[in-house]
Amino acid sequence: MAGSGPFFCSDAARVRGDPIAGTAPYGDVWVLVEHRGGWPSNGFDGLDLDPAVKARVYRAAQAVRARVLLVRRHGRRAPSGPAPRWAVLRYDGSGVHRQHWGTWNADTDLVGIVDALDAPGDAGLPPVVLVCAHGQHDPCCAMRGRPVARALSERWPDLVWECAHVGGDRFAANVVVAPDGVYYGGLDARSSVAAIDAHLAGRIRAEHLRGYTDLFPPQQAAVAAVLGRAGPAGRHDYAVTGTTRDGDRWRIRVAGRPPRDASFDVEVRAYRTPATRLTCRGAARSSAVVYEVTSVRPG
Template sequence: MSTTQHFCARESLALGDPLAGSAAHAERNLLLSWPRPKWQRSLRQASDMCGEVSAKLEAIAEAGRRVNLIHRRDQPSARHCLYLMPENRRFEVTRDELSAFLAALERNEPLAHWEVSPPDGALLLCCTHGKKDKCCAKFGYAAYKALNTAVAESGLPFEVWESTHLGGCRLAASAVVFPALRKYGRIGNEDALLLLESEMADRPYLPCYRGDSRLSPVQQCAQVAALEWLASRSIHADVSVAQPSNEQASNQGWITIDWRCASDTGRLTVRCESRTIQRYDTCADLAAGSSSASQVWMATQVMVTGSGVLHS
């Protein structure tokens, strides 16, 4: 009998499943610290939550704010750290007061009683949700340790937390940076410090970048392609992604990107083509042999507007 373990993340990489275009994530978030050993398969439920807290978290999620559980060893189990994003607000709440806090949040009442100073720097969540997918336990926890160690050893201004499911188990190790809302995948130990240094410069780390979560998949694909095109020319720029000017352009994947740096500005047009791949989204799918046909986007051309194709 074979003892070889199979992981959806390795299958995804071997298939050529792209990172770009996979960064969907809700903009409004509630992050709640809770000891990882108590996490359930649901991204917002724990085995020792009282029914009232559990129900309020479900109601908050139903109202449109994504809820994730997060964990760090130094956080007391009976005292919870909570974050509201993109507001970048932080709160400290005892277990006894948690239901009252969540009720106030639901009713849009003042939360000043529990509020503490906001984070000094960016918040970085790394998915280690092993009860959801074994790739997140294997690859996610290794990436979390590498990121946390790099922050500690270099004194970098980040808070790194373990997190429940962030989406895209097949892309583990997965992470999201708040409040920038940039998503990453396939983070290896060798990427940790480089990713953090890029984020400190307010630039996405392109080797692991999935895209800006505020954009559609095709826009994310175009954004990443434009940033790579610029970086290959040693241009580190802010980019703005335009909506396709008409339905035909949208269907053909033509996306306009405006860029600006300290010394120059420009415009690129990126063509992204839709492709269908047969993939396993999770390790459970892989074990069951139930792959699914999925649409992905691939950038095939980057043009300087009015100057012809310079890269494809």
């Protein structure tokens, strides 16, 4: 591809056929800060905010390993109108996910995030659909993310937000459903609507699934393989009940929960790819770890 025009990491990943399963970053808490203007390349850290407020929010977020993301509605609505919002979204393995929402006009209003990180939050709210469209971080995020944000916003205007960098630029368009903790990648306008429609109906598909963020990469790959074999299922229809490792190989037990009583033993092998260019803005070549499922056996 050298010399054939601008380099786009998502195009290169598709040409290489980069595996997508097992690539979701680990985490179960998200902090969202609505910012309707342009986003700095480093997101929240680059905003011109009171340094003391920014430090307090970051310390509180780091204490619980929360990810801080800038968000905005698709189309960059004018600064006038309702006050910008912030949110703390928390995944709960029981399925009782929690959300806490607030608004901010002054920098000091963001201190409410610190208190929310220590509070349980409200249950029963619909999930948030985050579409990475952070072009200042990586061109592919904007080029592929914005059409997806438009398509999803037209269908679910109250659920969908554009967001800053979520990881895995080469898998753009990336979509995160939170606080469910589910990453999707390699999406376009049509496939994103199909994926989110199925997700909201409790039928998560293996196609385009990067992983569940409460699981580690080989476990994510194992669950995706089970969904690919047994068919779509709800977020909590399967649980990882056992993981053993021998060098670069894992044996992972994925057990169904009622009404899915089937269980599977999944074998996963890890290996590194040859060094290549993985992002648009980073010219350095590096390798990635792939988690290849070698067998799926009903147990």
